[in-house]
Amino acid sequence: MFEKKDRPVPLANEGLVPEERGLFCDAAPREYAPANKVVEDFWNWARAQSLWILGFGTGCGAIELRPLMTSRYDMYRYGIQPRPTPRQSSVFVIGGYASVKTLKRIVRSYEQMMGPKFVVALGSCTINGGMYWDSYNTIKRIDQYIPVDVYITGCMPRPEALLAGFQELKRIIRAGRAEGQNAYARDFGWYKANQKKVIKDWNMPDYNW
């Protein structure tokens, strides 16, 4: 699928001790090359119908996912369900504020997710810092570190708002405009520089795959 000339320069993985570098992938992510339109449209339809959320509550907003899962709001009827591991997930819900310590896990989990993958960021904190605008340890906008497909405003957003956000995500996916994963691959150097600017003790591979 990918020509040899497209292969990017291997990643340095300087955060790892030299004897561990060989254990990890040194390839940067690459952009997804779409199939022809009919096939891609079909795939996008299928992708939109089964959104599997990574069960990782990154902030206080994760509390809103519980009523979504249970009978009152019942997100399963929309084809949305949580999964226990990044490897099985296609949607990452950033649940509000992200401290630097959590951001490290967010980056790692996001990179471990298999494509196609999408990010829903909920709450004011992911957009402009919210009430943590002057915190020494909380980032003020998540889209500097991982790409975001849909924002849901509010502090907290109600479960109805989350459902509306997921419906919006479905529309975006079906229209073929959920390009966050490709943006991450395209601007990988920029994202990585931003991440390393705030995560001072970078002791993991440059791309956690």
Added chain:
Amino acid sequence: MNQLQGKLAERYGARDWTDRRADLSSVTVDVLRIRDVLYWLRDEAGYAHLSFATAVDNIERGVFTLTYSLRNHGTGHWLLVHCDVDRGHPVVDSVHLLWGQAWTYQREMKEWFGIDFPGSPRVDEEFVLEGWEGPPMMRRDFDSLAYSDATYAERPGRTTVDPAMHMKERLYPEADA
């Protein structure tokens, strides 16, 4: 409690005894005697439980005020033991041998205020922060906003309104100022 107050004053020069509630008092001692005082309170006076230990940055007086919260389960009485330590040289005796859990509080105070407890287990390791390179962030001369502005990217367009003015203008325009 007057008997205890007298004994503490006599043995350790404790001062500023204050009854804050029927079951809660506070007292201040010299930082050099803190371990002796706590040892005596634990083994002789029945205050066997250390429920909490923390620090306050009294920058106006140039000291950190440490507080140890003790409880006598026999009488149900709480005692807060305060001591001041110089901000310029914040080193305090560790009490982890009196209460095993104390090293957690001491690690916290080391990371957040820079107060050292020599000999306390893992006191030099990171506690809640990871890769923190700035000064201890709970010191009051640490400017959190300036650090945040310099470190984290901001989305332009954020505005702030005064809640009282906003409510008056939007919800109750007829109300008096």
